[in-house]
Each structure stands twice: as C-alpha cells, then as structure tokens.
Amino acid sequence: xxxxxxxxxxxxxxxxxxxxxxxxxxxxxxxxxxxxxxxxxxxxxxxxxxxxxxxxxxxxxxxxxxxxxxxxxxxxxxxxxxxxxxxxxxxxxxxxxxxxxxxxxxxxxxxxxxxxxxxxxxxxxxxxxxxxxxxxxxxxxxxxxxxxxxxxxxxxxxxxxxxxxxxxxxxxxxxxxxxxxxxxxxxxxxxxxxxxxxxxxxxxxxxxxxxxxxxxxxxxxxxxxxxxxxxxxxxxxxxxxxxxxxxxxxxxxxxxxxxxxxxxxxxxxxxxxxxxxxxxxxxxxxxxxxxxxxxxxxxxxxxxxxxxxxxx
Amino acid sequence: xxxxxxxxxxxxxxxxxxxxxxxxxxxxxxxxxxxxxxxxxxxxxxxxxxxxxxxxxxxxxxxxxxxxxxxxxxxxxxxxxxxxxxxxxxxxxxxxxxxxxxxxxxxxxxxxxxxxxxxxxxxxxxxxxxxxxxxxxxxxxxxxxxxxxxxxxxxxxxxxxxxxxxxxxxxxxxxxxxxxxxxxxxxxxxxxxxxxxxxxxxxxxxxxxxxxxxxxxxxxxxxxxxxxxxxxxxxxxxxxxxxxxxxxxxxxxxxxxxxxxxxxxxxxxxxxxxxxxxxxxxxxxxxxxxxxxxxxxxxxxxxxxxxxxxxx
Numbered sequence: 001x002x003x004x005x006x007x008x009x010x011x012x013x014x015x016x017x018x019x020x021x022x023x024x025x026x027x028x029x030x031x032x033x034x035x036x037x038x039x040x041x042x043x044x045x046x047x048x049x050x051x052x053x054x055x056x057x058x059x060x061x062x063x064x065x066x067x068x069x070x071x072x073x074x075x076x077x078x079x080x081x082x083x084x085x086x087x088x089x090x091x092x093x094x095x096x097x098x099x100x101x102x103x104x105x106x107x108x109x110x111x112x113x114x115x116x117x118x119x120x121x122x123x124x125x126x127x128x129x130x131x132x133x134x135x136x137x138x139x140x141x142x143x144x145x146x147x148x149x150x151x152x153x154x155x156x157x158x159x160x161x162x163x164x165x166x167x168x169x170x171x172x173x174x175x176x177x178x179x180x181x182x183x184x185x186x187x188x189x190x191x192x193x194x195x196x197x198x199x200x201x202x203x204x205x206x207x208x209x210x211x212x213x214x215x216x217x218x219x220x221x222x223x224x225x226x227x228x229x230x231x232x233x234x235x236x237x238x239x240x241x242x243x244x245x246x247x248x249x250x251x252x253x254x255x256x257x258x259x260x261x262x263x264x265x266x267x268x269x270x271x272x273x274x275x276x277x278x279x280x281x282x283x284x285x286x287x288x289x290x291x292x293x294x295x296x297x298x299x300x301x302x303x304x305x306x307x308x309x310x311x312x
Numbered sequence: 313x314x315x316x317x318x319x320x321x322x323x324x325x326x327x328x329x330x331x332x333x334x335x336x337x338x339x340x341x342x343x344x345x346x347x348x349x350x351x352x353x354x355x356x357x358x359x360x361x362x363x364x365x366x367x368x369x370x371x372x373x374x375x376x377x378x379x380x381x382x383x384x385x386x387x388x389x390x391x392x393x394x395x396x397x398x399x400x401x402x403x404x405x406x407x408x409x410x411x412x413x414x415x416x417x418x419x420x421x422x423x424x425x426x427x428x429x430x431x432x433x434x435x436x437x438x439x440x441x442x443x444x445x446x447x448x449x450x451x452x453x454x455x456x457x458x459x460x461x462x463x464x465x466x467x468x469x470x471x472x473x474x475x476x477x478x479x480x481x482x483x484x485x486x487x488x489x490x491x492x493x494x495x496x497x498x499x500x501x502x503x504x505x506x507x508x509x510x511x512x513x514x515x516x517x518x519x520x521x522x523x524x525x526x527x528x529x530x531x532x533x534x535x536x537x538x539x540x541x542x543x544x545x546x547x548x549x550x551x552x553x554x555x556x557x558x559x560x561x562x563x564x565x566x567x568x569x570x571x572x573x574x575x576x577x578x579x580x581x582x583x584x585x586x587x588x589x590x591x592x593x594x595x596x597x598x599x600x601x602x603x604x605x606x607x608x609x610x611x612x613x614x615x616x617x618x619x620x621x622x623x624x
Contacts, residue, residue, distance in 0.1 A: 019352075021456070024457060024458075024528070024531075024532055025387070025456055025457050025458075025532075026353060026383040026384075026386040026387055026457070026516060026517060027351045027352060027353035027383045027384060027386075027387050027389065027445075027447075028351065028352040028353065029349055029350075029351060029387070029449075029454050030349060030350040030351070030352060031349050031350075031451075032344035032349075032350055037341055037342060037343050037344075038341075038342045038343075038344055038350075039339045039340065039341055039342070040331075040339060040340040040342060040395055040428055040429060040444075040446070041338060041339035041340065041395075041429065042395040042396075042397055042429065042430060042431050042444060043397075043431045044397045044399060044431050044433055044442075046399055046433055046435060046436070046440075047436075048436045049399075049433055049434060049435065049436065050433070071338040071339045072338075072339060074338040074339070075337070075338055075339050075341070077339065083352055083353075083354040083444055084354075085354055085355075085356045085442045087356060087358055087361075087440060116352055117352060117353065117354065118354055119354050119355045119356050119442070121356055121358055121361055121362070122361060123358060123361065123438075123440070124358070124359075124360045124361065124437075124438055125436075125437055125438070126435075126436055126437070128358075128399060128435070128440050130356075130397045130431070130442050132352075132354060132395055132444040133339075134352070135339075137341075139343075142341050144333070144337055145336060145337050145338070146336075146337075204338060205338060216336070219336075220336055220337075
C-alpha cells in the first residue's frame with residue numbers, strides 16, 4: 001500500500017473496513033474469526049485477456065470480485081474482505097476511477113465484504129487488476145475437488161454456456177436480442193451461501209469450462225466422469241442456437257456455476273439446499289481412468305477439439 | 313487459481329505449503345495462529361515500471377517478495393506465506409519460469425514463508441506480477457504510522473539513498489564500480505524480526521523515499537518532522553557522489569529501510585533491538601503543521617523539487 005495508492009485511494013478509502021486502517025498504513029490488520037479456517041483466493045482481470053477494452057468499469061470491478069467470490073463459493077466459504085491491486089495507464093480519467101469504485105461498492109454491499117487494502121500503480125499500456133479474497137469456513141468444513149466418490153452423481157447449478165455465447169455476442173459473432181447472454185458474460189452470479197458441506201463430496205466453480213472443470217474433479221478424485229451432454233441445463237437464449245453451439249456451451253468458460261459430486265441419497269437434500277436456484281443432474285462418477293467422457297443422447301462419445309479456456 | 317496456473321504450477325507446486333492444497337483447488341485453506349492478529353499486504357512489480365526489461369527473473373521474484381515483506385516488517389509482523397499472481401507474455405520460455413521459481417524458493421527459505429496459492433495468465437505485452445503476503449502480530453502489537461508523539465526522535469535503519477543511485481547506475485547514468493548500489497536496488501533487504509513493539513511509537517518502511525515516507529508518519533500522527541540532512545546515514549559508495557546527489561538520496565525510493573518514531577528514553581533499547589544493524593537518529597517530531605522540514609548543517613531549510621516516487 002504505497003503512496004501511489006493516493007489518487008485511487010480517494011475513491012477507495014470510503015470502501016475500506018476497519019481492517020484497512022483508512023488505507024494509510026503499510027498493511028491491513030485483521031482479527032480472524034475464532035475457531036474458523038480462513039480461505040484465500042486470488043484472481044486477475046487483464047484488459048484484452050479477461051475483459052474487452054472499453055467494457056464498463058463498474059462491471060469490470062464487479063466481475064473481478066465475483067470471479068474470486070465464486071472460488072470461495074466452491075469451497076463453501078463465507079467471504080469477509082479483499083485486497084486489490086490496480087495498474088492503470090497514466091491517462092486514466094477520474095470518471096473511470098469513480099465508476100470502477102462504484103462497482104466495487106455495489107458488490108461489497110451485495111456480498112457483505114469490505115476492502116482491506118491494496119496497491120496501485122501506473123501501467124505502461126493495458127489495465128491490469130487483481131484481487132485477493134479472504135473468507136472463512138468452519139474447521140474441516142471446506143469443500144474440495146478431491147472428495148468425489150465412485151457412484152456420486154454429477155450436478156450443476158444454473159445454466160451452462162451462456163457466458164461463452166455472450167462473449168461471442170459481444171464480439172458481434174451471434175445475435176443476443178435480449179442481452180441476456182452478454183450480461184451473463186459481463187456480470188456472472190457467484191453461487192454463494194449454499195450449505196453443501198454435508199451434501200456434496202466435492203465441488204468446483206465452472207470458470208474454465210464445464211468439461212475442463214469436471215476434469216479437474218476427476219483428476220483430483222481419481223475417477224472417471226460420464227457427462228450426458230443432453231442433460232446439461234441450457235437457458236432458452238442459449239438453446240436457440242441448437243447443437244451448433246454445443247461444443248462452445250460445454251467447453252466455454254466464465255459461467256461461475258457450481259459443479260458438484262453428490263451421492264444419490266443426497267439428491268433431495270441438494271435440491272432443498274439450492275432453494276430457488278435450479279440444480280440439475282448431468283452425469284455420474286465411476287471408477288476408471290481419471291478423465292471426462294461426454295456422451296450424446298445415443299450414449300455415443302462426443303469428442304471436442306478443445307476442453308476449455310487455456311490462458312497459456 | 314484457475315487451470316491457466318498449470319504451466320507455471322509445475323514450477324510453483326514444489327513451493328506450496330499444505331495451505332496451498334497442491335495448488336490444485338479453488339482456494340487456499342489456512343488455519344490462523346490462535347490469539348494473533350493477521351497482517352495482509354499486497355504489492356505489484358510491473359515490467360518497465362518496477363523493474364527493467366531483462367532483469368534477472370530470480371531477482372524480480374525475490375524483490376517482489378521483499379517489497380511485501382518490508383511492509384510486514386514495518387508493522388512488526390512475522391511473515392507466514394503468500395499468494396502470487398503472474399501475467400506473462402505467451403512467449404515466455406521455461407528458463408525464465410525456472411529462474412523465477414528458483415528466486416521464490418530462495419527467499420521462501422530465507423524468510424520462512426510458503427506459497428499458499430495464486431493465479432496465472434498470459435499477458436498481451438509486459439510481465440506483471442503481484443503478491444499478497446500474510447503475516448501475524450500479537451493482538452494490539454502492530455506498529456502503525458499514526459503513533460508518533462511530539463518529542464520522539466526520528467530514527468532510520470541502514471543507509472539511505474543507495475537504491476535510487478543504484479537505479480541510476482543500472483541506467484548507465486552514474487558509475488557503480490563495486491555493484492553495491494545496483495545490488496541495493498535489485499535485491500533490497502527487508503528489516504524483519506526487530507522487536508520494536510515496546511520501543512517505537514510509529515514505523516514505516518522507506519519505499520517511496522525518506523522525505524515522503526517521513527511525511528506519511530507526520531500526516532498520520534499530526535506532527536511536524538524535522539529532518540537533518542547531514543545526519544542521514546549514507547553508504548561510502550553513495551557518499552562518493554557528495555551533495556550533488558543529496559536530493560536523489562533523500563527523495564529516492566526503494567531502500568526498504570525502516571523509519572521509526574522513538575521516544576528519547578528508548579534510544580539505547582532501540583540500538584540493542586537492532587543488534588548489528590546500524591540505526592541512526594536523524595531528526596525530531598514536534599507539534600506543528602503536519603509535514604516535513606529538511607534542514608542543512610546551518611539549520612537552513614532545504615527545498616526539494618520532488619518528495620519521492622509517485623507512480624501516478
């Protein structure tokens with residue numbers, strides 16, 4: 001938290017919790033909740049990589065927080081606060097900063113978090129942002145990727161593929177009359193606060209793409225995952241594009257829905273825990289070589305050219 | 313911690329503590345030490361802003377950690393671990409990654425810290441790095457900027473101005489026969505582990521420049537700071553350049569020494585606490601308008617054109 005924070009700090013200081021010491025000290029001071037484990041995650045948003053130049057700064061701010069919040073949601077954690085780093089081209093004007101800070105403020109309220117501190121610098125060219133989120137879980141209560149068991153069903157919240165189609169729509173590559181798909185790409189909704197610790201054996205948030213993220217659970221849990229493509233929940237807006245967009249829907253990233261391994265006798269408990277949020281059974285874990293097999297309506301394997309977002 | 317972490321994770325996974333869950337989960341899981349407060353700080357290193365393109369990757373890694381460690385030192389905190397974000401141009405080769413990871417490993421050993429997690433992405437052009445450090449202090453034991461009292465002396469560890477001259481040397485703007493000055497710029501030494509909680513009223517690390525960082529204590533503590541330029545400790549290598557470099561030495565950044573407010577009756581305790589590390593009295597805090605007055609050997613005020621690094 002150097003003094004280079006000062007310009008942006010005028011906008012950010014009102015967002016700081018007491019842990020942030022007014023953003024005027026070298027570091028933040030935080031008293032951990034007694035008897036809990038802390039959960040830390042960090043994610044960045046880079047102009048031209050994770051967002052499109054000219055995207056509304058308030059939405060960039062909110063997506064930065066939400067991508068990190070979604071990682072906490074996947075572990076079953078309750079968020080507390082965050083540290084923020086910003087690197088902005090020196091010409092960045094005050095209205096950008098004001099809108100960016102406003103987006104942070106909105107989501108701080110929505111998700112009950114506070115700014116703990118940060119670092120700000122000028123950048124030579126593009127905007128680069130990162131946030132470290134801090135949350136907590138009860139001791140031993142964290143959901144992991146490695147807990148899936150053979151016989152567990154594969155479940156997913158919400159609908160899958162909207163954000164990948166929304167990104168195409170934002171590049172003018174497909175029509176999105178209602179703006180629903182673009183909105184799912186610009187402002188994902190992390191699935192916070194579901195009480196899944198005694199229901200799910202494993203969880204992950206879908207940031208890299210359904211097939212790839214399912215693969216992460218399979219690898220960590222040493223299981224085969226059988227994914228039924230026709231069962232994957234699809235929004236009406238995404239369904240409009242039919243099977244032509246199947247690969248994009250199943251391998252595209254940025255949905256931030258939760259993918260869960262749930263034993264069959266917990267199906268009803270899962271539905272209850274999810275309340276109004278739709279949750280859909282899309283496949284099964286079995287013993288076998290770790291990896292994902294995607295099946296069509298005839299039980300034939302579908303091969304995809306790519307299995308998700310790869311930043312490298 | 314998306315899958316984009318995978319390439320660099322091959323180099324980073326061996327650096328992870330148990331909190332990092334093998335760098336294969338969505339977030340890190342950390343059990344805080346009982347009865348302590350946690351200290352969080354975050355700082356970035358951007359190519360072309362905080363380091364020179366082509367700088368050795370191991371030194372970039374170590375300086376990234378050390379800049380953050382120094383913020384913990386200023387609060388009197390003991391470091392535990394860190395989260396790391398990297399954004400590297402897609403052509404970055406394996407040898408760069410290997411050397412970067414090696415630098416992290418060296419300083420993990422030197423400072424007793426572990427990798428908790430991170431995020432990695434490709435960048436469009438320059439390298440950008442950030443780290444969030446996590447440490448702890450005993451409850452209420454953190455040193456702050458706002459605790460200085462009228463009558464406290466101003467003390468500083470080590471020597472001041474080496475890093476700023478070292479940066480000039482690295483740009484070929486002055487001679488640095490021994491390489492001492494460049495080394496002070498490339499590989500600062502954070503002043504960890506000094507037991508100052510019962511000695512100093514306030515502390516800050518000198519990252520922005522002596523005059524500017526003293527100004528931060530003055531503002532936070534609502535005091536006037538009187539700095540005697542001739543008392544500021546100078547290495548023989550820096551002293552060679554005489555008064556021509558006085559402004560650079562006193563306003564240049566990146567020294568990562570500690571600046572302290574210490575009541576006169578604690579001078580001896582301070583020297584003892586610092587052990588082999590030189591510590592020098594360079595001025596005094598008094599009541600008066602918050603700000604720094606720099607005085608020459610005749611007690612005349614010296615005005616500087618700039619008062620430190622400003623990234624904005």
